[in-house]
Amino acid sequence: MTKTWRLTRRKFLIGLGTLTGGVAVGLPLGLPYVRRQAFKFLAQGGIPAGSIGNDPLLWFQFTADNLLNIHMTKVEMGQGVHTALAQLAAEELEVPWDNVRVHQAGTLRGPVDSFGTAASASISGLYIPLRQLAANYRMMLSTAAAEHLETQVILENGVFTASNAKTITLEDTSKLSLEWQAPEEDAPLKSISQFKLIGQSMPRVDVVSKLTAQPMYSYDMRSSNSTTYYGAIARPPVAGAQIDRVNNTTTKAMSDIISLVIRDDFVGVVAKTREIAQDAIKSMNIDWTMPKLINDSDINALLTPTSDNAAELKRVGNSSSALNSEAVILSEYSTPMASNAPLEPQSSLAEMDEDGVMHVRTPTQFPSQTRSTVAKAIGIDENNVDVIPTHLGGGFGRRQRAESAVEAAILAIESGLPVHVGWTREDEFLFDRFRPPTKHRLKAVLNNKGQIDALEHRQSSGDVIFTEIPAIAASIAGSDFGATRGIDPVYTIPNLSLYAHRAKLPVDTSSWRGLGLLANTFANESFIDELAHLADEDPLQFRLDHLSGEFGNLLRTALERVADMAQWPGKTGDGVGMGIACCRDYGTVIAEIVQVKIVDNNILVPKVWAVMDAGLVVNPDGATNQVQGNIIWGLGSALKEAIHFENGKPSASNFGDYPLLRMDEAPDMEVTLLPSDRPPQGVGEPAIGPIPAALANAIFAATGKRIRKLPLTI
Amino acid sequence: MQLNINDKIYNIDQIDSNRKLLWVLRDELGLIGTRYGCGAGFCGACTVHINGQPTRSCIIPVSAIAPDARIRTVEGLAENGNLHPVQQAFIELQVPQCGWCMSGQMMSATALLEKDPNPSREDIRSAMKSNYCRCGCYQRIALAVERAAKLMP
Ligand code: FES
Ligand code: FES
Numbered sequence: 001m002t003k004t005w006r007l008t009r010r011k012f013l014i015g016l017g018t019l020t021g022g023v024a025v026g027l028p029l030g031l032p033y034v035r036r037q038a039f040k041f042l043a044q045g046g047i048p049a050g051s052i053g054n055d056p057l058l059w060f061q062f063t064a065d066n067l068l069n070i071h072m073t074k075v076e077m078g079q080g081v082h083t084a085l086a087q088l089a090a091e092e093l094e095v096p097w098d099n100v101r102v103h104q105a106g107t108l109r110g111p112v113d114s115f116g117t118a119a120s121a122s123i124s125g126l127y128i129p130l131r132q133l134a135a136n137y138r139m140m141l142s143t144a145a146a147e148h149l150e151t152q153v154i155l156e157n158g159v160f161t162a163s164n165a166k167t168i169t170l171e172d173t174s175k176l177s178l179e180w181q182a183p184e185e186d187a188p189l190k191s192i193s194q195f196k197l198i199g200q201s202m203p204r205v206d207v208v209s210k211l212t213a214q215p216m217y218s219y220d221m222r223s224s225n226s227t228t229y230y231g232a233i234a235r236p237p238v239a240g241a242q243i244d245r246v247n248n249t250t251t252k253a254m255s256d257i258i259s260l261v262i263r264d265d266f267v268g269v270v271a272k273t274r275e276i277a278q279d280a281i282k283s284m285n286i287d288w289t290m291p292k293l294i295n296d297s298d299i300n301a302l303l304t305p306t307s308d309n310a311a312e313l314k315r316v317g318n319s320s321s322a323l324n325s326e327a328v329i330l331s332e333y334s335t336p337m338a339s340n341a342p343l344e345p346q347s348s349l350a351e352m353d354e355d356g357v358m359h360v361r362t363p364t365q366f367p368s369q370t371r372s373t374v375a376k377a378i379g380i381d382e383n384n385v386d387v388i389p390t391h392l393g394g395g396f397g398r399r400q401r402a403e404s405a406v407e408a409a410i411l412a413i414e415s416g417l418p419v420h421v422g423w424t425r426e427d428e429f430l431f432d433r434f435r436p437p438t439k440h441r442l443k444a445v446l447n448n449k450g451q452i453d454a455l456e457h458r459q460s461s462g463d464v465i466f467t468e469i470p471a472i473a474a475s476i477a478g479s480d481f482g483a484t485r486g487i488d489p490v491y492t493i494p495n496l497s498l499y500a501h502r503a504k505l506p507v508d509t510s511s512w513r514g515l516g517l518l519a520n521t522f523a524n525e526s527f528i529d530e531l532a533h534l535a536d537e538d539p540l541q542f543r544l545d546h547l548s549g550e551f552g553n554l555l556r557t558a559l560e561r562v563a564d565m566a567q568w569p570g571k572t573g574d575g576v577g578m579g580i581a582c583c584r585d586y587g588t589v590i591a592e593i594v595q596v597k598i599v600d601n602n603i604l605v606p607k608v609w610a611v612m613d614a615g616l617v618v619n620p621d622g623a624t625n626q627v628q629g630n631i632i633w634g635l636g637s638a639l640k641e642a643i644h645f646e647n648g649k650p651s652a653s654n655f656g657d658y659p660l661l662r663m664d665e666a667p668d669m670e671v672t673l674l675p676s677d678r679p680p681q682g683v684g685e686p687a688i689g690p691i692p693a694a695l696a697n698a699i700f701a702a703t704g705k706r707i708r709k710l711p712l713t714i
Numbered sequence: 715m716q717l718n719i720n721d722k723i724y725n726i727d728q729i730d731s732n733r734k735l736l737w738v739l740r741d742e743l744g745l746i747g748t749r750y751g752c753g754a755g756f757c758g759a760c761t762v763h764i765n766g767q768p769t770r771s772c773i774i775p776v777s778a779i780a781p782d783a784r785i786r787t788v789e790g791l792a793e794n795g796n797l798h799p800v801q802q803a804f805i806e807l808q809v810p811q812c813g814w815c816m817s818g819q820m821m822s823a824t825a826l827l828e829k830d831p832n833p834s835r836e837d838i839r840s841a842m843k844s845n846y847c848r849c850g851c852y853q854r855i856a857l858a859v860e861r862a863a864k865l866m867p
Contacts, residue, residue, distance in 0.1 A: 078812030078849050203808060210813030211801050213747025213788045217814065220746040230741070274741055275733055343751045343759060343848040344814040393749070393814030394848050425752040621808055625854065629811055632850025655756035655846070664843040666852035 056137035057180070058111040059130075060089065062171035066158050068095040071103050071110030074126075075117045075365060076206055077342075077395035079684045080622035083204045084123050085130060087197045087618055092134035092190060094155045095170065097197060102205045106388035107371045108357070116366035116400070123618055124587065127680045131189055139187035140180050145173045192616065192677060201621035206391065216391045218404075221349035221361040223418035228349065229258060231411040231421040232277035234267035234284060238648035239431055239508060240291040243267060246284065253283035259415035268407060270415045274422065293648035294506050299337075302503045303439045303460045310458060310499040311479040314488060317495035322454030323443050330443050331530055333523040335692075335710045336642035337462075338435040339428075339650075339658055340512055344393020347422035350374075350408035357384045358413065362405040363392040370402045377406045378413045385409075397511030398433060400468065429652045434643055435512030436462025436483065436505065440523035450535035452546060454495035457524065459487055462509040463502070464516060486517035486689055489524045490555055490584045491546035507645060513633055514685040517585055518692060522710060525581035525693030530706065539697065540568055540580055551584050554613050557674060558582065558591040562611040565670055566593040572701050575599065579697025581690035587681035588614040592631070592690040595667075596698035601714045603699065605635060605667040610687055612671070615678035623683040627671045630684075634691025636661035639711050716781060719745065720790030731777035736760045738776050739787060747788035747817050751846065758845035761818040762787045768825040788817035791824065799865035800824050803858040811849035819845050823859045827866055835860070 061069040070089050076082045082102045090100045105111055115121075138155065145153045149162035158170050192199075209216055222228040234243070246262055254260070257280045259270040267286060271277035348362035358380060364370040367387045375382040392399055408421040423431075438461040447453040464482025466474045474480070479500035487498055512518075532542030540563050547556050559582055562568075570578040575598035582591040590612040597604045608631050617623045640659055644651040652658035692710055700706050705714065715731060717724045717738075724743055736753075739745040739762075751759030753772045760772040763786040764779065779785070791798035797805070800820045810816045819842065826833055826841040833841065838859045847855065 078810065080811075201808075203805075204810075206813070207805055207808055207810055210810045210816055211804050211820065212792065212797070213745075213817060215746050217749075219740075219750060222744075273730075273733070274737060275730070341848060342814075343749075343757065343812065343846060345750065392812060394812045422750075425754070625808065625811060625851070628853055629850035632847075632852060636850075654754050655752050656754065659756075660846050660848060661850070661852075662843045663845070663847075663852040663855065664839040666839075666850075669853050 055111070056133050056140075059133060060093070060137055062174040064171070065099070066169045066171040067099050067101050068093060068158075068170070069101045069103055071105040073105050073111050073113035074122045075104065075367070075389040075392060075395070077117070077365070077392035077399065079626060080204050080619060081117065081122045082206060083202060083622060084618040085126060086205060087200070087202055088127065088130045089134040091195060091197045092131045093138050093170070095158045097202055099158055100205070104389055106386055107367050108386040112368065116369065117395070121682060123680045124615075124682055128189075132186055135187040135189050136183055139183050141170060141173045144176045148173070148176055198618050199616065199620070201619055204622060217344055217393050218347045218349065218361055218363045218390045219344055219393070219422055221390060221420065223349065223351050226418060229270050229272060229415070229417045229419050230274040230277045231268055231270050231408060231419045232274070232281040233407050233421065234281050234286055235427060235430065236288050238290065238293065241288040244287040244289045246286050248285040251280070251283035253279045256280065258417070259411070261411055261414045263410070266407075266410060268411050270411050270417060270419055291648065292506065294645045295647065296644050299437060299505055299507065299645060302505055303437060304501070310501040313479055313484060313498040313500055315497045316493070317454070319454040319456050319495035319497040322445055322495040323456055325445050328443050328445055329531065329534060330441070331527055331708060333440040333442070333526060333708045335438045335519040335522060336644070337437045337507070337509070338512060338637060338641045339432045339643055339652065340396045340398035340435075341428065341432070341658065341660065342392070342394025342396055342398055345423040345425055345428045346399070346402060346404045347420060348402060348404040348408040349418065349420045350405070350412035351418035352412055352416070356380070357386055358409055359386045359388065360405045360409055361388050361390050362402045362408075363395070363399050364389050364402040364405065365392070365395050365397075365399040366401075370405050373401075374405055374409045378409050396513040397515070400511055401433070403431070425655070426653050429650055429654065429658065432650065433467070433508045433510035434650070436464060436503075436509035438483070438516070438519040440520070442523060442527040444527070444531055446531065446535055450537060452491065452493050452531060455489070455493050456497045456499070457487060457489070458499045458501065459484065459520065459523070460501040460503050461516060461519070462505040462507070464509065464511055466502070467508065467510050482511060482515040484520065485515045486520035486583055486585060487524070489528070490551060490582065490589070491528070491543070492548045492552065493546070513630070514585070514688040517583065517685060517689040518634065518637060521581065521583045521689035522692040522696070525583065525690055526696050526706075526708060529579070529581070529693070529697040529700065533700075538569065543580070543582065551589060554589045555582055555584065555591065558589050558611040558613055561672060561674065562591040562593050562609050565611070565672065566595070566609040568593060569701070570595065575702050577698045577701030577703075579694045579699070579701055581694035581697060583686065583689040585682060585686035585689060587678065588612060588683065588686040590686045590690060592687065592694050594691065594694040594698045596695060596702050598699070598702055598714065603639060603695070603712060603714060605665070605695065608635075608667045608669050608691070610669070610671045611674060612683070612687060613674040613676055614683045614686070615676050615681040617673050617683065618680055620673055623673055624671050626683050627687040628669050630687035631669055631691055632661055632666055634688045635667070635695065637710060638692035638695045639665075642711055715776070717776065717779065717785060718783065719743070719785045720787060721784075726776060729776070732775050735762070735771040735774050735776050735779065735785075739771060745787050745789050749814055749817055751814070756846070757815070757818075758822060759815050759818040761821040761845065763821060763825055766825065766828060768822050788821060791820065798824065799867070800827065800859070800862040802865055803862035807854050807858040807861060809851050809854040809858050811851055815845060815847045815849075819847065819855055823855075823862060826859070827863055831866060832863055833859070
């Protein structure tokens with residue numbers, strides 16, 4: 001029987017982050033002020049992790065053998081979030097690790113998340129709220145156990161022991177009552193010195209399943225109570241083309257299908273096998289209304305960082321007058337479009353039950369949004385849509401939308417059958433939502449001591465977050481905080497100004513790992529390196545000379561440590577060299593050194609060192625794995641990844657045109673996480689930032705050639 | 715027609731023999747451990763063994779498989795309830811992130827170790843270079859293969 005949850009206080013938990021605050025400052029102050037505030041808020045405060053509700057019984061459930069079942073709002077895409085969140089909860093509930101079981105919540109079961117899983121914000125955002133929820137539940141259970149045993153109790157290893165030596169397990173205690181009352185005051189949280197699980201490299205809860213062929217991804221999902229059928233959708237020749245006319249539905253291949261669904265904007269079939277469905281779709285003759293066919297030149301023309309309508313993000317001192325000098329140094333950098341290319345193409349299984357509830361198993365990073373989209377597409381109430389996120393075979397931002405969820409739901413409701421729709425790799429590339437291309441124009445003036453007197457960074461980028469939020473919110477925010485992520489340099493510079501120019505591109509761009517962090521850090525940290533050389537200073541020392549304040553000091557420690565590990569500056573010249581770069585991403589700082597070896601104009605990377613301070617790290621081995629993964633992503637991006645457009649089509653249709661970094665190209669990596677008592681900060685993305693700049697800086701050290709364009713080629 | 719998969723005989727008379735082994739495994743036989751990444755031989759997610767040879771199941775139609783061929787998939791790695799040394803090593807080193815590439819990685823690693831029980835790091839990098847890991851677990855994969863070499867009986 002389900003228990004009812006009753007609140008005795010209006011507010012059970014406080015301090016759950018929501019995205020109001022900063023942005024809502026009154027307009028009378030003027031738009032530029034609001035924009036700067038919004039930028040500051042987002043740059044410093046970080047992104048909220050969403051509210052998590054206040055009902056512990058939605059999150060926690062004790063079952064036989066005193067097991068603690070935790071229902072997760074966040075989705076697991078390999079970042080280890082289920083394990084880390086379980087550590088937070090089990091810590092405060094005093095449950096032994098072996099008794100912890102983790103489940104994915106869906107929109108009709110378990111806690112609902114108002115945000116989603118993104119921006120490296122899950123752990124930092126839930127560090128306090130989830131522990132508080134667990135601690136309060138522990139307090140309620142303690143009170144109940146004490147009443148039951150009629151004396152004071154101590155909780156250890158999942159069991160309450162009374163002073164008279166009687167015991168009761170957490171599981172049995174949880175069954176003592178059907179109704180629970182929230183405590184008047186929040187229970188005290190453990191201090192760091194009391195932690196037993198937080199800060200330990202607990203083995204990940206999803207690892208064994210992933211290595212033993214368990215069905216856990218969307219592509220593995222099949223109906224549990226009846227035969228699963230397969231769907232295929234007519235794909236336009238280029239993104240943005242609309243169906244004009246469906247001419248031929250009587251081909252031989254069509255005779256094998258079970259169901260054909262034609263709507264204004266959608267043609268799909270259902271068949272017994274994936275291949276039959278795909279062949280049938282291929283055999284159809286559809287006229288498409290084509291959009292304007294985009295080429296690289298169209299995109300380039302829109303990417304001009306000097307335009308007048310740039311939004312001012314930050315202004316310190318007066319850089320425009322300082323930069324009006326003859327000694328101004330100017331450099332321009334650019335990064336191309338890139339693909340997310342998670343290794344598992346997206347797919348969804350949709351199945352309607354007798355009660356009219358549509359169950360959709362799908363790889364979404366934003367279950368609540370997917371629920372709304374599905375409900376709207378098939379015309380049923382949101383409360384009848386059960387979106388159950390599966391494990392994701394990679395997310396990286398691309399799984400913000402789950403188009404296949406809608407496609408499968410349409411086919412399922414029309415055919416009355418459970419339908420699985422799986423995208424092909426070709427679909428993934430054609431309908432990717434790419435990392436936007438960027439251009440950066442940086443200017444600086446050095447003072448007579450060789451230090452930076454003034455710096456200006458004008459950035460131009462396609463949309464990142466603006467493709468996801470209403471136009472009105474975008475107009476108030478003024479600049480796309482996804483595109484500008486990482487643009488604020490960590491250095492103390494007396495005259496500094498930052499501008500963002502929004503390029504409204506005719507291609508679909510969106511979130512890519514770290515959003516703008518990689519592009520902006522590539523520009524900033526390459527430029528700093530150029531300035532260091534012009535000032536005739538060692539690039540490490542030059543950076544250290546410009547650091548101050550809290551984050552400056554954190555970075556100083558990280559830079560000195562990484563230099564120590566790599567024995568900076570190492571051997572230089574003759575095609576061998578090291579490059580250094582660093583960044584701050586919200587509350588995380590990271591410094592990285594890349595070693596390069598140039599052989600016959602090929603850029604080889606034997607080794608990379610990284611030092612990260614991400615506050616208290618909940619699971620150090622998991623965080624290390626994330627840093628390693630980001631180094632590989634950063635190198636892939638620095639050396640290979642680029643999407644071009646020709647006649648409306650992206651340059652890649654499969655990995656043959658878009659090779660990823662391979663094992664034989666991957667460097668040896670040494671990663672250090674600095675100990676810290678600061679609360680946990682993001683670990684899933686920051687390490688991607690400095691890699692391309694560090695590599696470009698290493699190439700300069702090795703060859704004297706400065707490359708300002710990604711991917712780097714000699 | 716029959717297929718011998720993990721020492722078990724599957725009758726596939728009802729199945730169109732032009733279909734690729736990958737989809738027959740996944741959609742017809744319930745062996746979903748073999749994963750799909752590209753369908754064109756680039757990524758290695760679909761790697762299985764045919765007579766001990768690492769093979770991309772996404773490009774080979776079942777009609778091209780000899781009747782006496784022995785197919786081994788990731789489901790056939792564990793024996794009598796004991797995980798294969800490669801699986802043990804991958805767990806010990808906590809290799810996966812998203813995990814989608816891992817079946818293919820382990821099948822390539824197993825094929826390598828069965829041929830060369832003591833590969834150098836360079837041997838590993840070259841034998842496994844055609845298995846993509848988008849999450850970037852390469853260093854751990856290489857270390858796990860070295861560890862598995864020690865665990866192999
Ligand atoms: S799915 Fe077979 S090689 Fe990619
Ligand atoms: S673990 Fe995600 S692709 Fe390898």
